[in-house]
Amino acid sequence: MSNDPRPNPPHAQTPAEPSSAHADPATADLLRQTAETAASWLAGVGERPVRESATRAQLLAGFGAPLADQPTAADEVVAQLVAAAEPGLIGMPGPRYFGFVIGGSLPAALAADWLTATWDQNAGIYAAGPAASVVEEVVGAWLLDLFGLPEDTGFGFTTGCQMAHFTCLAAARHEVLRRAGHNVEEDGLADAPRITVIVSAEVHATLPTALQYLGIGRGRLVKVETDRQGRIELQSLAECLEKAEGPLIVALQAGNVNTGAFDPIADAIPMIRRRRPNAWIHVDGAFGLWAAASPRLRHLVAGLGLADSWATDGHKALNVPYDSGIAFVRNRDAHTAALSPQAAAYIAYGDVERDEFRWVPEYSRRARGFAAWAALRQLGRNGVAEMMDRQVALAQRLAAGVRAAWGVARAQVLNDVVFNQVLLRFPTASGSDADGDERTRAVVRAVQADGTAWMSGSQWHGLTVMRASVSNWSTTEADIDRTVEAIVRAARSVA
Ligand SMILES: *Cc1c(COP(=O)(O)O)cnc(C)c1O
Numbered sequence: 001m002s003n004d005p006r007p008n009p010p011h012a013q014t015p016a017e018p019s020s021a022h023a024d025p026a027t028a029d030l031l032r033q034t035a036e037t038a039a040s041w042l043a044g045v046g047e048r049p050v051r052e053s054a055t056r057a058q059l060l061a062g063f064g065a066p067l068a069d070q071p072t073a074a075d076e077v078v079a080q081l082v083a084a085a086e087p088g089l090i091g092m093p094g095p096r097y098f099g100f101v102i103g104g105s106l107p108a109a110l111a112a113d114w115l116t117a118t119w120d121q122n123a124g125i126y127a128a129g130p131a132a133s134v135v136e137e138v139v140g141a142w143l144l145d146l147f148g149l150p151e152d153t154g155f156g157f158t159t160g161c162q163m164a165h166f167t168c169l170a171a172a173r174h175e176v177l178r179r180a181g182h183n184v185e186e187d188g189l190a191d192a193p194r195i196t197v198i199v200s201a202e203v204h205a206t207l208p209t210a211l212q213y214l215g216i217g218r219g220r221l222v223k224v225e226t227d228r229q230g231r232i233e234l235q236s237l238a239e240c241l242e243k244a245e246g247p248l249i250v251a252l253q254a255g256n257v258n259t260g261a262f263d264p265i266a267d268a269i270p271m272i273r274r275r276r277p278n279a280w281i282h283v284d285g286a287f288g289l290w291a292a293a294s295p296r297l298r299h300l301v302a303g304l305g306l307a308d309s310w311a312t313d314g315h316k317a318l319n320v321p322y323d324s325g326i327a328f329v330r331n332r333d334a335h336t337a338a339l340s341p342q343a344a345a346y347i348a349y350g351d352v353e354r355d356e357f358r359w360v361p362e363y364s365r366r367a368r369g370f371a372a373w374a375a376l377r378q379l380g381r382n383g384v385a386e387m388m389d390r391q392v393a394l395a396q397r398l399a400a401g402v403r404a405a406w407g408v409a410r411a412q413v414l415n416d417v418v419f420n421q422v423l424l425r426f427p428t429a430s431g432s433d434a435d436g437d438e439r440t441r442a443v444v445r446a447v448q449a450d451g452t453a454w455m456s457g458s459q460w461h462g463l464t465v466m467r468a469s470v471s472n473w474s475t476t477e478a479d480i481d482r483t484v485e486a487i488v489r490a491a492r493s494v495a
Pocket of ligand 1: 101159160161162163204206255256257284285286287313325
């Protein structure tokens, strides 16, 4: 121990013991055995029931309580964890999990994520993990290129789209208030002009939540009416813009969480710019932004690059393990001013070391770039495009299969399947909405209990629906056909 406060030079050789606790062969054995356990669970995930098999009470009993006084050997701990957790696991990485919009994990991304935990780098500052910083720099640039966004756009890797919204909208708050002569980071919101936020009537719940965190208030949203597919109506947007007062943020959607539909971005952005040149335009592209990575699907997000900020996920359509969200902000000054501590608010750009904390709400954090890098590297540009095309083609196959079974299943597809979302409804012969709601809920329960596949229920335009999201890299046409059979079976069992 020395009293010298200076850090060690980077490659200083401290006179180390010949070995360390980490070099214990038992540790290597444990990791190998854990890898075996993981690989065999994954190999079986396609054939086990997708749903969990234990109740909450059984899981509680399995994990045990209270905390033991005495230590437990590491290999015993892992064995206990596996035994306690397995009955409560859902086959989420598997090919027939269609709940919410939840992708699986590409093999290279999963392996990279194991290494991320092994390396245990702190991805807050460059000095605490140079490789973790540089990999994010590289992946950020790859993504800007894939999505066709301006190349000098700022970016940050967050836990998910929720915090990507928070990041983008913090930058938006900074900038619209700066233009109104107010420094929100320094002076807070108490004396600030009120910000108006225009969103789709079918906005994803995480966007108002981000506004709640930011003190803008989720109760002050102005909602744009949507059409039958869940896209904003331009006429309604024009009226909202007309009425809006003061600093303004407008949020558009690339991928409605129910229907997968895309707002008419190419028409909406020029309209907003023309009428309200000082407005900040944000795009929720949690899964839909990935349409931009496919030449066949790109038309869905035409005009995307004209917005100010974009939020997306790696853990949905790209199939990176949790957690992986990404925020993009075109105005790097607004981005860093909103997220950085005071001392770091003004930084030079260019060939400099990137301290990640300036771009995200966290300080110490997981090195999220490694897994995202591995996913993109495994697929390549063409592989990303093909995976998105496949997700859409499989969603369309599911819709076609269900439509074809009308005679036996009495099931409807409610949306135009333009992306990876399918909305199903199971009406009754009576034609009553209430009866249809009840039957749809019963079919959702029956499909989940059957275990072949997993779909969630949702509410859409006042109706109860079953929602299928096709977002797993490993799903095949055969999986879709088995799923259609399971849906038909469930529908027949519920008159
Ligand atoms: C999933 C989703 C979100 C939230 O993303 P998280 O990664 O769960 O935080 C936001 N918007 C849309 C459209 C989504 O589908």
